[in-house]
Amino acid sequence: MNNELVEIATSELKQYGIKPEVTHTNGGHIQITWRAVPEKELRCVTTAKTGSDWRNRMNIRAEVRRLLRADNVLKKEEPKPKKHPELAKALNLPQPVTPIPDQLAAMRGEIADLTELMMRTFKMVGIMRETIASQAPPPPPPPAPPEPVSSRSVKIKEFLSLDRWVSLSALARDTGLSPQQIRLKLYYLQRLGEVSVHQGQAKLNEVEPRPKKPRGRAAHKIKAKMTKLNGHARPNGHKQSRAA
Structure with missing residues (x-):
């Protein structure tokens, strides 16, 4: 019978060695019945014929497992496969041991390969550094030292x-x-x-401020005035002798 809920219930019962009976009811449902223990009562779960979602699948599996736990039914153990004596004897044979000279030669070869790989890696890293340095912009010039304060x-x-x-x-x-x-x-x-x-x-110190010296036009006027005063202060005889 091609019904997902029926397959879930029957596969769960087969794990315990139980073969259920599947019948149709008058109401359009499917009824799954079984008897796990002869002295126990008949167990039954009912499902719908139509499609189901994940909740119905979980509910039918949980209902079957609950009834099996109530009957104290243990899961049927599968018989273990027998070991072939020839295979067991072959597995117990001692494994071949590599001689020490061959081990040393293999180690030397691995060390040489590892050394060559490291040299290639260092060379690739150096090439990458040179490429990045050539593509990077030049560093900015150092700032000019500040001019000394006058x-x-x-x-x-x-x-x-x-x-x-x-x-x-x-x-x-x-x-x-x-x-x-x-x-x-x-x-x-x-x-x-x-x-x-x-x-x-x-x-x-508490001193009187020094008078500011005149500059520009004021200094020129003062100088001209002092020259004129000095000229009037000279004696007449001196002027006459100089004229003579």
Whole structure:
């Protein structure tokens, strides 16, 4: 009978040496009956004639196994195949042993093959490295060193204070000047009395600011005025003698 559920149930029962009986019911179903143990009751499962999905297949297999467990039926063991005495004797024979000189020769051959393989690998790796290096873009040029800071553009008095001492290392860090440039500036301001320097530290002195010298047109006017005043202050005799 070509029905998947029937085949599943009958194949499950055949594992226990049970041959079931398959019949049709009046309601259009298939009934599978068997008796596993003579003193036990007749067991029965019912399936549909139409196609089934995976849930029906699992349900019919689980139902058959449940009834078999209830009857304490053990699975039928298949007889073990007998071993042929000739085959067992052949398997028990000692295996041939390779002589030691032949083993050494085989090991040397394997070592030589392995060495040649490693040399080929190293050569291939070197070729790949050269290819990658040739295709890679050139490295960027190193950054140009920063231009030295001009000492004239830095007014060191702006980094000093009247109420606290400032170390020369802090001045070099803040101004960007070299220690030699800082010492020269401080020495010049110390000669003018505007800065005090003591044990590698410096601070401003309380002095009146120096008057700024006139430049440009103002300086030219002052110079012309001083020349004119100097000319009127000379004695008349001096002018006459010079004219003579």
